[in-house]
Amino acid sequence: MSEQRIKRMKDLPSSHLLGTGTPMCSGCGGLEALHQIYDVLGEKTVFVNAAGCMTLLSVYPFTPFRGSWLYTAMASAPAGAQGVRDALDILLQQGRMQPADDLDVVVLTGDGSAYGMGLSATSAAMDRKLDFLYVCYDNEGYGNTGQQYSSATPHAAITSTSGGHGGYPGYKKDLFSIWAAHRPAYVATVIGSEPLDLARKIEKARDLQGSRMIIALAPCPTGWSYDPKDSVEIGRLAVKTGIWPLKEYIDGEVIHTRVPRERAPVEEYLRLQGRFAHLFTPHKDSAVIGEIQARVDSYWDKVV
Amino acid sequence: MPPQLLTGNAAAAWGARLAAVDYIPAFPITPQTEIIETLGAWLDSGAMPGRMVTLESEHSMLTAAGAAAATGVRVFTATSSQGLLYAMEMLYTVAGWRAPFVLVNVSRGLSAPITLEADHNDVMAARDCGFLQLHCADCQEVLDSVLMAYRLAEDPSIRLPVLVNLDGFYLSFTREPVSVPEMEAVRKFLPPFDPRNIRFAASAPESQAVAVLGGGPYSYFRYEAHLAALNGVAVYEQVATEFNTLFGRQRDAVECYKTADAGIVFYMIGSFATKAREAVDRLREAGLKVGLVRPRLLRPFPAGQVTAAVAGKQGVIVIDQNLSVGQGGILYTELLAALYGRPGAPPVVTSFIGGLGGRDISPEEFYHMVTVTRQAIASGTVPPPRLLYTAGELREIRKLQAIAMVEREDTSPRQGPSRDSDTAREAPRE
Numbered sequence: 001m002s003e004q005r006i007k008r009m010k011d012l013p014s015s016h017l018l019g020t021g022t023p024m025c026s027g028c029g030g031l032e033a034l035h036q037i038y039d040v041l042g043e044k045t046v047f048v049n050a051a052g053c054m055t056l057l058s059v060y061p062f063t064p065f066r067g068s069w070l071y072t073a074m075a076s077a078p079a080g081a082q083g084v085r086d087a088l089d090i091l092l093q094q095g096r097m098q099p100a101d102d103l104d105v106v107v108l109t110g111d112g113s114a115y116g117m118g119l120s121a122t123s124a125a126m127d128r129k130l131d132f133l134y135v136c137y138d139n140e141g142y143g144n145t146g147q148q149y150s151s152a153t154p155h156a157a158i159t160s161t162s163g164g165h166g167g168y169p170g171y172k173k174d175l176f177s178i179w180a181a182h183r184p185a186y187v188a189t190v191i192g193s194e195p196l197d198l199a200r201k202i203e204k205a206r207d208l209q210g211s212r213m214i215i216a217l218a219p220c221p222t223g224w225s226y227d228p229k230d231s232v233e234i235g236r237l238a239v240k241t242g243i244w245p246l247k248e249y250i251d252g253e254v255i256h257t258r259v260p261r262e263r264a265p266v267e268e269y270l271r272l273q274g275r276f277a278h279l280f281t282p283h284k285d286s287a288v289i290g291e292i293q294a295r296v297d298s299y300w301d302k303v304v
Numbered sequence: 305m306p307p308q309l310l311t312g313n314a315a316a317a318w319g320a321r322l323a324a325v326d327y328i329p330a331f332p333i334t335p336q337t338e339i340i341e342t343l344g345a346w347l348d349s350g351a352m353p354g355r356m357v358t359l360e361s362e363h364s365m366l367t368a369a370g371a372a373a374a375t376g377v378r379v380f381t382a383t384s385s386q387g388l389l390y391a392m393e394m395l396y397t398v399a400g401w402r403a404p405f406v407l408v409n410v411s412r413g414l415s416a417p418i419t420l421e422a423d424h425n426d427v428m429a430a431r432d433c434g435f436l437q438l439h440c441a442d443c444q445e446v447l448d449s450v451l452m453a454y455r456l457a458e459d460p461s462i463r464l465p466v467l468v469n470l471d472g473f474y475l476s477f478t479r480e481p482v483s484v485p486e487m488e489a490v491r492k493f494l495p496p497f498d499p500r501n502i503r504f505a506a507s508a509p510e511s512q513a514v515a516v517l518g519g520g521p522y523s524y525f526r527y528e529a530h531l532a533a534l535n536g537v538a539v540y541e542q543v544a545t546e547f548n549t550l551f552g553r554q555r556d557a558v559e560c561y562k563t564a565d566a567g568i569v570f571y572m573i574g575s576f577a578t579k580a581r582e583a584v585d586r587l588r589e590a591g592l593k594v595g596l597v598r599p600r601l602l603r604p605f606p607a608g609q610v611t612a613a614v615a616g617k618q619g620v621i622v623i624d625q626n627l628s629v630g631q632g633g634i635l636y637t638e639l640l641a642a643l644y645g646r647p648g649a650p651p652v653v654t655s656f657i658g659g660l661g662g663r664d665i666s667p668e669e670f671y672h673m674v675t676v677t678r679q680a681i682a683s684g685t686v687p688p689p690r691l692l693y694t695a696g697e698l699r700e701i702r703k704l705q706a707i708a709m710v711e712r713e714d715t716s717p718r719q720g721p722s723r724d725s726d727t728a729r730e731a732p733r734e
Contacts, residue, residue, distance in 0.1 A: 044506040048371070058514040060521055068504045069511040070374065072367055073393055079364030083329065083371025083379075084504060086355060090326045090377050101505040121367075124360035 006040075006199045013039040013199070019064030023056045027228025029219035029235060030054065030110070030137030032192030037135060037214075040202040043067040046084055046103045050077035050118055052110030053144040054137065068103065075117040078125035081105045081132045104133060104206065111138040111152035114215070115175050126182035126211045133205055133212045139220035140172065147223035154243075155295075156288050157275045159223075166288070167278060171295075175215060180249040185210030187249035188257075191217045193235025197246050197257055204248075217244045225274025237269040242296045245303070256303055263300065266293045310482040312475030313338035315443040316382065316408045316468070318482070319450025321352045322490045323406070326377035326497075328356040329368040334420050335472040336384040336410040343380075362387035363394055369405055370398025373465070374512055376499035378454070379405035384472060385412035385426045392429065398465055399434025399529065401513050404457035404502075405465050406450055407435065411574070412472040413661040421662020422472035424574065424626040428634050434529050435467040436536050437603040439573040441559075443480040446470045448547065448555055449600070454494050455543045461535040463502075467603075471575040473662060485551055493550050536604040557601040558609040562588065566595030568677055569614060570670070571639060572623040573599055576659055580623070583670030594674060607642045614639075615648030619677040625659035632689045633657055652680045658692035665692060 005011060018038045024031040030053065038045075043066040049055055051074035058069050072080035085105045091097035109118055114136035122134065141147040141159050148161040151173040162168040179187045185208045190198040198216070205212035219235050221228040238244035239258060243266060246258040267289055270276040279285045310318065316339050320328065328347075330340040346352040359365040362383050369381045383391065388409055398405075409430070413423040431437065436456055438449045446468065453466035470476060504510060516522050540557050548554045561581050563569050570580045577598040587594045597613045597620075599606060614620050624633025631637065636655040643649040654677045658665045669692050680686050 043509065046504045055515055058511050060514045060516045063511045063514065065511065066509060067506070068509045069514065070371060070504070071513040071515065072371070073363075073397055076364045076367035076394065079359055079367035080371040082357060082359070082364075083327075083368035083373075084375050086327055086357060086368070087372035087375030087377040088504065090355060090372075091375070094326075096376075097505060098507075101507050103504055103506055120360055121364045124364065127360075128357065 004200060004203060006196070006203050009196055012036075012195055015039050017043060017066055019066075022064050023059070024053065025220075025222050025228070027219075027221040027231040028053075029192050029231050030139060030216065032231065033137060033190060033198065033216035033218060034108070034135070036192060036195050036198050037202050037216075038065075040199050041104060041106065041133070041206055044103055045106050046070060047106050047108045048072060048077050048080040048084060050074050050107070050109035050113040051144075052113060053139075054108055054110065055144070074113050076121045077107045077109050077113065077118060078121045078130065078132070078134065081107050082125060082128070082130050085131055105131070107132060107134040109134075109136055110143060111136060111140060112142045112150050114138070115150055115152045115173050119178075122179075123182060126179070126184045126213075129184075129210050131209055131211070134214060136175070136215045137218040138215050139218040139223050141220075141223050143220055143223045147220070155292060156279060158278060159275065167275070176247070176249070179213045180254065182211070183252065184213055185250075186212040188213070189215050189217070189245065189247055191235045191239060191244055191246070193232045194239060194246060194258065201248060201257070223275075225277075226272055230272055234269065234272055237264065237272070240264040241266045241269045242300050243269055245299065259304060263296070266296055305484060305486065307481035307483045309479040310443055310484075311338065311477055311479050312440070312443045312446050312470045313410065313477070314342055315446040315482050316450060316470065317342035317346075318484055319447045320380040320406075321346060322447075322485065322487060323378065323380065323451060323454050323494055324353075324496065325380040326354055327372045327379045328354060329365045329372070329379070329381050330356055330358050331360075331362050331365045331383065331387060333362070333384045333387040335412060335476040336382050336387070336408070338476065339382045339408060339410070362391040366391040366394035366398060366407075369407070370394065370401050370403040370465070373398070373403035373405040374401050374502060374504070376497075376503040378497040380408075381405070382408040382410070384410040385414060388426045388430060389414065392433070395430050395433040395435060397513070400525070402463045402529065402532070403465060404463050406453045406457060406468060407465060408450065408468045408470070410470055410472045410476045419661045420472070422474055422625075423660045423662070424469075424624075427467065427469045428626045428628075430467060431603060431634070434533065435465045435603065436462070436533060437601070438466065438468045439600055439602055440468065440470045440475065441575050441577045441598065443475060443478065444482045444553070445555070445600075446475065447482055447484065448551070448553060451490060451494055452543050452547055452555065454497075456536055456539060458497055459535075459539050460500065462532050462539060464529065464533055464536075469574070474575040489550055493547060533604045536601070537606050537608070540601055555600060557599070557606045558613050559596070559598040559600060560613050561596040561598070563595035563597060563613060566593050567618045568593070568621065568674060568681075569595040569597050569617055570621050570623060570673075571597045571614065571635065572625075573602060573635065574625060576623070576625065576665055579665055579667070580670060583667055586667060587671065587674060592674060605638065605642070610639065611642055611646050611649070614643070614650055615646070617650045618681045619652040619654065620650050621654050621656065621673045621677050623656050623658055623665070623673070627657055627660060636689065651684075652677060652686050654680060654686060655689035656692055657689065663692075
């Protein structure tokens with residue numbers, strides 16, 4: 001494992017490797033994170049993708065990636081990564097490939113795949129200690145089909161399948177802990193609005209061996225119903241309110257990389273998003289807001 | 305080397321070993337498991353090089369197989385029945401990737417009701433996905449077909465995955481004398497995989513399996529795969545000729561057994577064709593000129609060879625060990641489509657569904673099918689498709705139904721008057 005080189009904002013790479021002009025929505029928090037991730041990982045990578053918004057990054061004959069890409073299916077991107085990694089290892093071992101031609105295998109999926117359909121394949125990849133990096137861009141719903149709720153959807157969010165009174169009745173699944181329970185090499189949460197934290201984690205993940213698992217909260221203007229210009233602000237508020245804890249799992253321990261000293265009230269985060277508008281108009285729903293706040297408080301009470 | 309007694313599963317494993325496969329993604333399922341256990345034991349003992357990984361499902365197994373083949377190594381995998389259907393999304397997907405590798409399917413009937421025994425509905429469900437298909441009648445053919453399958457899959461004019469089918473139990477667990485060729489001879493027939501431009505490498509970035517927008521590019525790529533599959537007919541002929549030269553076994557795309565002077569021929573695939581061969585011999589002893597036409601190559605469909613094989617016959621008896629529910633036998637439908645309007649098309653083609661879920665087809669039933677078909681030829685009236693099912697079997701199922709009915713009455717609380725159970729007792733009607 002090499003020394004961490006990214007220490008300050010000015011250490012962040014400015015290579016802008018990922019091409020522009022993709023069909024992602026303006027203000028896409030997932031793309032924001034991916035730009036930063038790709039700059040750290042570099043082009044000696046093969047992205048193995050599952051069905052989701054980012055499947056549309058590579059549409060024949062264009063791709064924003066300078067490296068390689070393989071689209072698989074919604075449920076089995078980690079199994080695709082297994083096949084590619086094993087084949088690269090075989091080619092290297094047999095001397096049919098120069099070490100310089102080796103690639104880092106990166107799975108790229110949304111939360112629909114990561115939290116649900118693809119969880120079995122992901123679990124098994126970690127069981128096998130597959131040497132790969134998994135990047136989940138989590139926009140808290142089936143975004144590419146118009147934001148139906150998924151098991152990543154937060155409590156009370158209005159989605160196109162939870163539009164009734166009260167929004168989504170369930171609670172966001174704790175994928176970080178589920179992944180960490182497999183004891184992979186690394187698990188981290190990141191967000192595009194915290195580029196230094198993100199880059200340091202991706203750099204660390206890049207230089208580790210084994211399964212390295214990243215969940216990037218991806219503010220989603222179309223799915224969460226807000227003005228695209230607010231993506232960065234909403235991302236910052238997700239961290240400041242403590243709703244999206246930035247943390248990492250390594251060597252059996254969970255470390256919070258950014259502990260908000262004074263947490264902003266969750267209301268500030270919720271109020272900016274149309275999917276929570278029913279908590280504020282026509283009347284403020286203090287009970288539900290209070291419940292969301294209490295859950296966040298209870299989480300952090302155990303941390304600090 | 306003298307022939308060894310090998311099961312169909314062991315013959316499949318020998319095929320993979322002789323092909324010197326690099327990579328084996330695996331998942332256990334009856335009756336296929338012996339294949340991966342055999343390969344696993346060889347890998348563990350060092351008898352063969354290579355790498356095997358057990359995935360958590362057939363869906364993942366096929367994804368890993370396709371991804372590894374798309375990276376440029378020689379891949380072998382195997383499944384059966386429910387596993388093949390669980391992987392169905394990926395069968396279409398990896399064929400679309402044009403990933404060349406070999407999948408052995410050990411045929412088994414599909415749920416529900418769940419069963420372990422053989423029929424062809426599993427492999428027929430995969431007929432449209434883009435895999436080429438070879439169907440085996442005996443254990444030697446299983447080994448030979450795996451080797452031939454790699455030649456087809458990796459041919460630059462094809463580059464599609466190939467499925468080799470053998471029947472569960474009837475072949476998978478039946479030992480037959482199998483001649484295992486020497487590795488050096490196999491290397492002459494099947495050199496190491498040259499992936500050419502199939503790869504992922506840092507110095508040659510590649511986007512594979514990207515999305516398309518609109519029907520234009522989609523149609524182009526799908527039809528291109530279709531045309532590549534059709535190239536398989538001619539490539540198969542070359543490969544079979546070469547195989548015969550090296551190993552002395554002629555593996556025609558369409559096997560014709562005593563068809564030259566036959567007035568009536570059976571038309572079927574798989575291991576039960578060996579029963580048909582036996583029936584042909586017995587019928588000929590009785591003075592009836594009967595033959596057998598057995599496609600080994602089902603995808604691409606060798607329409608030219610099939611129509612030539614049956615041209616001028618008075619009747620064809622199609623035996624389907626599959627059932628397209630609400631339609632009938634799939635081989636029957638495909639044969640009729642190939643024959644329609646062709647000169648020399650037989651006037652009578654009869655359809656029989658048999659051998660579902662491991663059910664045997666007896667010699668008497670082969671004779672009966674010939675009788676029915678001769679009557680159709682004489683009368684000019686073709687009977688509707690029918691299920692091969694004996695009075696004895698019907699009696700057995702009636703007994704089971706009677707037991708089920710008694711059990712239901714004993715264990716279910718009665719709801720009101722006995723109307724419900726009376727209705728149940730009547731069904732099913734004859």
